[in-house]
Amino acid sequence: MIAIAADAAQAPLTFRSVSKRFTAGDRVVPALRDVSLRLSLGQVTALVGPDGAGKTTLLRLAAGLLLPDSGSIASFGLDTAAAGAQLHQLIGYMPQRFGLYEDLSVLENLNLYADLYGISLQDRRQRFAELMRMTNLQKFNQRLAGQLSGGMKQKLGLACTLLNRPKLLLLDEPSVGVDPLSRRELWQIIESLVAEFGTTVLLSTAYMDEAERCQQVVLLDSGEILHQDAPAGFHRLAEACSYQLSSPVLGKRMLQQRLQMHADLIDSVVQGDAVRAVARPACPPDWTAIFDTAEQVRITPVPPRLEDAFIMLLLARHEEKSPVETVCFVPGNGSRFLATEQPAVIEVEQVDRWFGNFQAVKKLSFEVRHGEIFGLLGANGAGKTTTFRMLCGLLPASNGRLRVAGLDLRNAAAQARARLGYMSQKFSLYGQLSVRQNLQFFSHAYGLRHKWRTERIAWALQEFDLTEFADTNSVDLPLGYKQRLALACALMHEPxxxxxxxxxxxIDPLARREFWNRINSLAAQGVTILVTTHFMEEAEYCDRLLIMREGDILAAGTPAEIRSRSQTAEQAPAETMEEAFIRLLELTGASAG
Incomplete structure (x- = not known):
């Protein structure tokens, strides 16, 4: 057993020169390389980094679920290699998929975890009541976990993790797939744990606004700690590098494209009706070389944020710029037309969908025009995925009319499916098939044959930078590469x-930027895009949005129109889409699912 120094006896978590490797096929993959880390009592620390950086491996090592190949790990003075039973009482760990048993009810899941922790019947009554109050799940005790919305599953998973009142709480991407209102409730729970019980929290997150709320941030890349500091320390790295630009002449999408082509600017993202740009350190851009006065570009220096430093540090290490991707496969579509001038290619008229006695979609009506990026937003359980599945011909409507590409889905679903591509939340990949085999399977399913099939597979491997992973099983891919493969599969038949x-x-911020560059390129060529997202900054890329609530329409319009509708007698219009989304739900009495 490795001895633990006295100064680490009270530290919630200490890593000393920890390395961990895995074997994938014939390759040895280093997941962590000589990592040293120490958490402080009662603090919240964020783990951030690109997909495959080692965040989940670090958390599983901290929980004692994995053992290091070299180095030592201690929690409250106990070596994780020798003190498994004792650590079980000190540490709570919630994996990405919450660790729930979906065939058991809420109460049965709690009882199962209470049995595992050895909590007496007398103690569990008090703890159940306390956790149900904290998570607001009192009314759902008898509902099966598999029938809960994403936000409810998140809160139940956290309640199960907190049953033993851990001193160290480890959370792996706890807010993935949940709406902004549920994310806010999660953070209220975390902050109350720290304030009331002095709990130490280590969480991984793909959302930089969440990392901003933490006392410490650890940036991992390729298994190494690239930088560690308080959020304010990250801000200092990007001081005097961030700008906000707007132009009534160019518009936000054209403005962003112009900025992406400039060598001194390493990042640009749409933000409301403007674009946020980040310059290289000590390289103030020559704006007169990018824009002329007739374009009326307004440029305002803005304070740095953690995400600016995140992008800056990673791109500096890899000596590259935030990627500008192009996906060219739609012949004859070289420019984007105004969506308002185009015919509707998706029509939804008075559509209902019932599941037994539960109505998931209620008299829903909207249309999406040719070449438009159309966003569906809503809290978990609002009916977005049900609507998607109906439009893809995977689920029939109970009532109403659905038309896609001019075809009525009630009697021509198969023909309609041949003209669309679908990328689901879980990516719908076959984990035990290689990247190449997944491409072969989907191209065959879409009816591609012979030379066309061979050409499209070669295109996908090259266009999505998947050649290196062609023989890797998709289950072993980092999340960002799974996303690339899933999009490639959806595009095989040129929908x-x-x-x-x-x-x-x-998905981490770099992968999100790459993804949206591809989507903007597709829309520019006339491909119609229908997208759901819980990441509200992405909603700004949409031409129009529809916010759903309990199967019905809460609000519809352009992003600017949605933000303006959040204005009240006491409040000006929301500056961000996330703030507008939460306000609109609260104004109508909706709650997070």
């Missing part, structure tokens, strides 16, 4: 309509 159901859930 004219693309359905994207929460396509960037849990």
């Amino acid at each position: 004219e309509i693309l359905f994207l159901d929460e396509p960037t859930s849990g």
